[in-house]
Amino acid sequence: MSATRTQIYLQPLQRQRLDEIAGARGLSLASVIREAVDLYIAKAPTDAATALKNTFGAAPDARFPGRDEWDTRDERLKPFS
Numbered sequence: 818m819s820a821t822r823t824q825i826y827l828q829p830l831q832r833q834r835l836d837e838i839a840g841a842r843g844l845s846l847a848s849v850i851r852e853a854v855d856l857y858i859a860k861a862p863t864d865a866a867t868a869l870k871n872t873f874g875a876a877p878d879a880r881f882p883g884r885d886e887w888d889t890r891d892e893r894l895k896p897f898s
Contacts, residue, residue: 825850 827835839849882890 820851 835846835849838844839846842849
């Protein structure tokens, strides 16, 4: 896993609790913090407009089927719906 070094400042109680959690689980402090960040991100609401803006043009060479092909696929899949 590639990671980016990041420095943060924690309150003494935050650091103490994180050290306790890491020790109890046999993990590094960094692992516990990454897990906490992942949980925070997973719960954060996703703004569709921002997501679209951030990904627009990410695959400029992507090819998409034309409308006729979509209609043909739709007709073929109707018996299964």
